[in-house]
Amino acid sequence: MIHVFGHKNPDTDSIASAIAMAWFKRAQGHEAMAFRLGDAASESRFALTQFGIELPPLLREVRPDVRHLEFDRHAPLSPQDSILTAYRNLGDASAKALAVTEPDGKLSGIVTMKDIAMGFFNWKGDLLKTTLANMVDSLEAQILHASCTSIEGRVLVAAFYKDTLIDRSSIDESTIVIVGDRYDVLEHAVRQKAALIIITGGLTIPGKILRHARESDVCMIRTPYDTLKTARLIASCAPVSEIMVRENLTSFYEHDDVSEAREVMAGSRHTTFPVTDASGRYVGFLSRRHLLRPNKHLVILVDHNEYAQSVDGLKEAEILAIVDHHKLGDVVTNRPLTFVCRPVGSTCTLVGDLIREEGIVPPSNIAGILLSGIISDTLNFQSPTTTEEDRTMAVWLSSLIDGSFDLENYAKALLKSGTSLEGQTVEAIFFKDFKIFRDADTSVGVSQIFTYGLEEVEVRKEAILEMVQKTHKEQGFDATVFMATDLLSQGSCLYYKSNISGLITKSFEVDEIQGVFVAGLLSRKKQVIPRLLEEIGLSRQMS
Numbered sequence: 324m325i326h327v328f329g330h331k332n333p334d335t336d337s338i339a340s341a342i343a344m345a346w347f348k349r350a351q352g353h354e355a356m357a358f359r360l361g362d363a364a365s366e367s368r369f370a371l372t373q374f375g376i377e378l379p380p381l382l383r384e385v386r387p388d389v390r391h392l393e394f395d396r397h398a399p400l401s402p403q404d405s406i407l408t409a410y411r412n413l414g415d416a417s418a419k420a421l422a423v424t425e426p427d428g429k430l431s432g433i434v435t436m437k438d439i440a441m442g443f444f445n446w447k448g449d450l451l452k453t454t455l456a457n458m459v460d461s462l463e464a465q466i467l468h469a470s471c472t473s474i475e476g477r478v479l480v481a482a483f484y485k486d487t488l489i490d491r492s493s494i495d496e497s498t499i500v501i502v503g504d505r506y507d508v509l510e511h512a513v514r515q516k517a518a519l520i521i522i523t524g525g526l527t528i529p530g531k532i533l534r535h536a537r538e539s540d541v542c543m544i545r546t547p548y549d550t551l552k553t554a555r556l557i558a559s560c561a562p563v564s565e566i567m568v569r570e571n572l573t574s575f576y577e578h579d580d581v582s583e584a585r586e587v588m589a590g591s592r593h594t595t596f597p598v599t600d601a602s603g604r605y606v607g608f609l610s611r612r613h614l615l616r617p618n619k620h621l622v623i624l625v626d627h628n629e630y631a632q633s634v635d636g637l638k639e640a641e642i643l644a645i646v647d648h649h650k651l652g653d654v655v656t657n658r659p660l661t662f663v664c665r666p667v668g669s670t671c672t673l674v675g676d677l678i679r680e681e682g683i684v685p686p687s688n689i690a691g692i693l694l695s696g697i698i699s700d701t702l703n704f705q706s707p708t709t710t711e712e713d714r715t716m717a718v719w720l721s722s723l724i725d726g727s728f729d730l731e732n733y734a735k736a737l738l739k740s741g742t743s744l745e746g747q748t749v750e751a752i753f754f755k756d757f758k759i760f761r762d763a764d765t766s767v768g769v770s771q772i773f774t775y776g777l778e779e780v781e782v783r784k785e786a787i788l789e790m791v792q793k794t795h796k797e798q799g800f801d802a803t804v805f806m807a808t809d810l811l812s813q814g815s816c817l818y819y820k821s822n823i824s825g826l827i828t829k830s831f832e833v834d835e836i837q838g839v840f841v842a843g844l845l846s847r848k849k850q851v852i853p854r855l856l857e858e859i860g861l862s863r864q865m866s
């Protein structure tokens with residue numbers, strides 16, 4: 324699946340272009356989904372609601388996790404399965420280990436060929452507790468009489484004369500007897516109500532003994548195997564739960580980072596490790612060889628092309644495309660990619676262009692969200708970054724929106740939705756978008772907010788001024804400025820503190836009054852910063 328996302332601290336252009344780009348990839352038959360790298364601002368939420376689009380989910384990182392590895396997914400055993408079944412399944416799957424799971428899928432242990440071999444050598448000689456089904460299956464036996472489903476007892480190979488047998492070892496209700504066609508021994512075992520009688524060699528026994536066994540309700544089965552093979556196999560009838568390893572298992576969650584898993588595996592003497600989902604249910608087995616080629620996350624970046632502004636772990640992902648309108652950043656790729664970068668007002672203009680070039684007409688809601696991104700980034704086509712291409716694209720997109728759509732009214736409502744200062748502290752307002760600019764020996768700090776009408780700023784003017792003065796003193800800037808850029812009156816009002824007298828007058832040709840309004844002043848980057856730096860530089864030369 325392709326992850327499509329804009330920059331951290333997403334604005335409406337980032338959210339909208341990611342949504343539309345993911346839609347475009349899906350329209351082309353890819354699996355793609357839009358994400359965001361942080362909280363969506365109120366303006367973005369307004370646009371999403373307006374066009375009935377859900378907020379994209381938050382993406383924290385794109386490092387490959389265990390799910391991105393092609394690990395083994397062998398079918399698990401259940402704890403009651405016989406050791407012989409475990410042995411056969413291990414061989415069939417050419418697996419190093421198999422999982423043993425509870426009915427709810429939770430991992431209860433693992434079993435390897437080594438555990439099976441150790442189980443045989445450690446077998447306490449004669450005690451066996453298992454199911455009749457396991458016995459029948461392992462010994463390929465036929466049931467002559469079944470009186471129970473589970474079998475527990477001491478295994479006895481009846482290789483002696485009956486008298487020796489009675490002498491040496493008594494047969495009782497907790498004895499599993501392996502015997503051939505020795506009728507007197509068989510009669511004796513039935514009389515003693517043995518736990519189970521296994522007749523070897525596939526031999527037929529007299530009807531009288533069989534009848535007697537049924538009347539006495541003694542369990543009796545017949546195996547085609549001879550006594551040697553039967554005795555040799557009987558330990559493997561035990562349930563796998565007896566030999567599985569359940570303590571100190573090193574296992575991984577599907578969501579574990581591949582790099583973490585690699586580290587853990589390097590420090591372990593084991594070679595294969597069970598993988599579970601978040602609730603402990605078995606998923607598969609991970610071995611060192613699976614780490615060689617992790618499948619990377621496939622990503623498309625919109626509205627940014629720098630690592631610092633992007634998702635964590637981007638260097639471990641594969642970038643398929645970048646669509647952006649910012650300066651060239653530092654992103655490096657190993658493979659060729661689609662790279663669209665043009666100096667237009669909004670990434671949404673570029674995404675809209677990609678869609679239109681492909682001859683596809685987006686549905687109303689996609690057209691609407693693209694348009695919202697353009698209005699937002701170009702400040703309703705007032706920002707100096709606006710191009711003819713943004714305007715043309717907006718006209719096309721407006722024509723695709725259902726119902727009676729008024730671009731001018733919508734633009735006003737959208738911009739206003741993003742500017743409310745309600746419920747925010749002055750500190751939060753001040754530092755929401757505070758940028759520091761430095762050159763050789765000069766530093767200025769400028770905070771910018773956008774408003775739709777300056778009333779909300781005027782009522783906070785004293786607190787704002789205090790914030791400016793405090794920041795100026797603490798950070799030692801040459802100038803500290805708060806600019807409230809009003810989209811309604813197309814200008815900015817300034818609160819400031821500077822060590823250079825007359826700086827505001829020199830820079831913007833207005834009177835030195837706190838809250839002074841500068842008509843046409845909209846761009847911090849293009850208008851405010853260069854003038855401030857220039858005037859500070861000039862005043863240094865004079866002194």
Ligand SMILES: [Mn+2]
Nearest residue numbers: 336626670700
């Ligand atoms: Mn943008």
